[in-house]
Ligand SMILES: Nc1ncnc2c1ncn2[C@@H]1O[C@H](COP(=O)(O)OP(=O)(O)OP(=O)(O)O)[C@@H](O)[C@H]1O
C-alpha cells in the first residue's frame with residue numbers, strides 16, 4: 001500500500017538521485033575543464049578530451065587522463081589533492097638529486113601543475129610500458145624486476161641513527177593503530193600493539209640502521225615494464241627518503257599473493273606470522289621477498305619485520321577516507337593481526 005510516508009521516502013530517494021546525478025555531471029565537467037587547463041599549462045595543444053583521445057581512469061580520489069604524450073591527474077577529493085602534491089614533491093626531490101641519476105629515468109617528470117578554484121591537477125611524463133600487474137604470473141620476469149629494483153635502491157642507501165627514526169617508524173603508527181583498535185573495542189589488542197612498538201623501538205635505540213629511498217606503495221600496478229626491460233615507477237605519494245627497504249621488497253612480492261588469494265593484506269600477514277610453515281606457497285613467496293637480506297639493515301627479526309610492514313600498511317590505509325569506519329576492513333586488516341600479536345605476547 002502506498003502511504004504518505006512511503007511517497008515521501010520515494011520522492012526523497014528520487015530527489016537524492018537527481019541531486020547526485022547533477023553533482024556527478026558538474027564534477028565531470030569540472031574535471032575535464034581542469035584537465036584541459038593543466039594540459040595547456042604544460043604547453044600542449046589543448047583539444048577536447050573526447051572518448052577517442054587517450055583513456056580516463058577514475059578512482060575515488062582522482063581522475064587520470066592517460067594520453068599518448070602525457071598523463072593528466074586531477075584530484076577528486078582533499079585526500080586526492082594531498083596525494084597528488086606529495087607525489088609531485090617526491091618526484092621533484094628524486095629528479096633534483098644528481099647522485100640518483102639511475103632513478104631519474106624511472107620516475108616521471110612533472111610537465112605542469114595547475115590549480116583552479118578548489119581543484120588541483122598535475123601533468124606528468126607518460127612512461128612507456130605495461131604495468132607489472134598484467135605480467136605478475138611470469139615468475140622469472142618478476143625476479144628480474146625485483147633484482148633490478150634492489151640494485152637501484154642501493155644507489156640511495158645510507159645510514160641513519162635509529163633514535164631519530166623510532167617515533168616515525170614504530171611509536172607514532174603504533175599509537176594510531178592502538179587508538180583505532182580501542183575505538184573498535186579491542187583494548188587488550190591495542191595495548192599489545194603499543195607495547196610491541198615500544199619494545200622494538202627500545203631494542204633499536206642507540207643503533208645505526210641502513211635505509212634507502214622507499215616508494216611505499218610498490219604494488220605491481222605502479223611498476224611499468226617497457227621494451228628491452230626498461231622500468232618505470234609511478235605514484236610516489238607514499239615515498240620516504242630514509243626508510244627500510246624491506247617494505248618495498250615485501251609489498252612487491254606479497255601483493256600479488258594477496259590478489260591471487262583474494263584476501264585482505266592483514267589476513268595474509270597473519271598467515272605469514274602464524275602458519276606459513278604449513279603453507280608452502282606462502283613460505284616460497286616470503287623467501288622470494290629476500291626479506292632476510294634486509295634484516296641486517298635494521299637489526300630486527302623476521303617476525304618483527306612482518307608486523308612492521310603490517311603496522312605501516314594499516315597506518316597508511318587509515319589515512320585514506322573510508323577504511324577506518326569500515327567494520328569488515330577493520331576486522332580483516334587490523335584486528336586479525338593485532339589479536340595475533342596479543343596472543344603471541346601471552347604465550348611467550
Ligand atoms: N606517468 C605515467 N605513465 C604511464 N602510465 C601512467 C602514468 N601514471 C599513471 N599511469 C597509468 O594510469 C592509470 C591510472 O593510474 P592511477 O595511478 O591514477 O590509478 P591506479 O593505478 O588505478 O590507482 P592506485 O595506484 O592509486 O591504486 C594506470 O593504468 C597507470 O598505469
Ligand SMILES: [Mg+2]
Pocket residue numbers: 221222234235
Ligand atoms: Mg597507480
